[in-house]
Amino acid sequence: MTPSLRLALPLAALLALAGCGESPEALLARARESFAAENYQKARLELSEALRERPSDRAMLALLIDTHLRLGDPDGAEGAVRRLERVGGAAPGRIKAEIALLQGDAKAALALLGKDSSVDGWRVRAESLVALGRPDSARDAFEKGMAAGGGARLGAAYGRLLLLNDDLQRAASLLKRMEAMAPGSYEALVMAGDLATAQGNDDAAITAYRHAIQVFPRRTAPMLALANQYDALGRVEEAVKLVEQAGKIAPTDPEVEELRFQLLSEQGEWEKIRRELQTRESDLAAGSALSMTYGEALLRLGHARQALVIFRRAALVSPGNRYARLMLGEAHLAAGDAQRAWATLAPLAETTLARPEVLERAEQAASAIGAPEASELRARLDPVRLKATMALVDQGEAALSARNWADASSIYQRLLGRREDPEVLRRLALADSRLGNADAAVRHADRALELGGDDPDYLYMAGMVRLASGRNPGEARRLLEAALAMDPLNPVIARELGKARAAAG
Known part of the structure; x- marks a missing residue:
């Protein structure tokens, strides 16, 4: 902004x-x-x-x-x-350091801080270290800041680091410290909601965000967080009201706008989306959420060739974005190019985890060109078989969302028994890594990479599980660098690569 x-x-x-x-x-x-x-x-x-x-x-x-x-x-x-x-x-140097940090120059921020040992000095130092991909050093700086008196702002920044790194036990302990030192603060209220969300406790998250909105009615972040909670639960009308409320407070906030258009798409308001975004088409970044929503609106309104351009660019910019590839395949179908549609959709449909909409579009494309895989896709779409598979897939996704790694590992082992599948292996590697089963995690991630080829998601997982285990940081860095080279706008890969570079020295 x-x-x-x-x-x-x-x-x-x-x-x-x-x-x-x-x-x-x-x-x-x-x-x-x-x-x-x-x-x-x-x-x-x-x-x-x-x-x-x-x-x-x-x-x-x-x-x-x-x-x-x-x-x-x-x-x-x-x-x-x-x-x-x-x-x-x-x-003071701390002020200039914080300005430098907000301007994206974390190295300058550290230099300007010098030996500042104030609470705010430790906060800016820790956030600069996070930006430089040095989470362990950042955690140490945050702890020193807490020992120096803490405060809501430092606690909130520390909490973000812990939640990003899935350290929920330490995040819960930090929240208790924040509530003791800054009871009723905006930061503590929002972190309570964020932690509950990370723990998969929807009711507690909703209660926390509602409380934050009630106490701080001019802050939009808890409104958007609550709107996302409602949206995930299918309570779209309630989500829309919150986004409208946030829009009155911050009409130019890109996060407010992005969520508003997302909700409009869920309501099928395609003409409204097209009308509002068509004059801004050239300004929409390729692969951005607004660009993708606009592309889908064009597709639903029968403008397949215009949509093709948008989704082709998105797939080039973010090759790991499966939604972009799905919509590109559908746009090819709508434009009458079943051959290209099949080439785009076939890799998405190969996995056991493929959703019905993926299977349906892939089957249409395969049937249109007479591909032999069409019969197997039709068999997979059999209602009885599909229901049983999707029930297991949903259980796996729910276990991952709830950080229930033991259940996730068990479910993906069962799915792997049906067919060796790189997507199942990738999720199994994540669950095993979180359970501390480093050998199994590396083995599953490497097999996913072998089966799936140089896909950024598989490269990322192979690097991430090595990094998490603390073994072979040089190889972890190489794999993550390769993943980011293929998907340069992916913030998750970039964050892990920063950690790997710090670990490799």
Whole structure:
């Protein structure tokens, strides 16, 4: 989001503030109250108005810098630092380090921090280490920050690292510490929801996010998190209401927009999607969620050739995106090119885990060109056989989502008994890795790679299980580098590669 968009505010709010006639002292007091209540947009407005009367006030400028940082606006913070320096003030290295970190320069952030041992210093240091792919060093910095006094912001950043690394036991312990040191804070409330989500406890997650929305009604993150919970549970209308509520608060937030269009697609509002996105088609990044939603809208409305262009680009940019490949195959079918449709869909249909919609489209393409695989696909689509297979597939997915690794391993072993399948092997490798069965995890991941070829998902898993076991970090790095070269926009692969590079030295 550009700085100009971050600063966009309703004209009525500006006029109301400008005409209030309050003194700079009163506005500063109100800004401090707004900041303490975590209403940073309001604090920024109040400070901006106060600084019109006292442009050289160092206390106001210092608070404005912190406000910009809380809003994730490094450009605004940098501008406020320059204003502070022009009037003889100075921002500590920690402030400049945080600006550098928000601007994407983690190495500069570490250099600017020096030996800063404040809580915020440890937080920025830890987040910089995360950005540099050094999670173990980051965890050590976070723990030192907690020992130095902790705080909600440091705890929230630490919690994100633990949840990303699936360290749910440590995340639960951290949440208790956060609730003790910052009870009722926004960060603790949201982390409670995030942890419950990671644990597969939908009811607890919904309760936590509702509580966060009630206490902090101007924050959109818990609204979107709750909307995603509702969406996953099929409660689409409730999700839509939350996204509309978030849109009134942050109309230019890309996450709000992305989820709104996703929900519109689930409701089949294809014409509305096409109408709203067609003027922006050239600006939609290839493979992005909005681009894919727009492509599906075109396909559903009968514009197969336009959709082909969009999904072809998406498959090139993100070859590991199976949805993009499915939609590309369907677009080929709709455009009358069954040969290309079969070439695209056949690899997706090979796995035992293939969903009915994949099997149906693959069978259509195979039948259209007389491929011998058509008869087997029809057999797999037999309702009785399909129901039994999908029940087992769903159980496996549920076990993975709930981090129930023992059940997941058992289920995928059963599926593997039906046919040696790289997708089943990939999931089995993950479950065994999480159970600490390193030899089995590496064996299954390598076999998946052997069967599936140089697919980024199989390369990733073969590297990840080696990295998790602590063995052969050089080979883990090589495999992950190969995976990222094939799927360069994949953030999960990039994150694991950062860890592997740090481990390999």
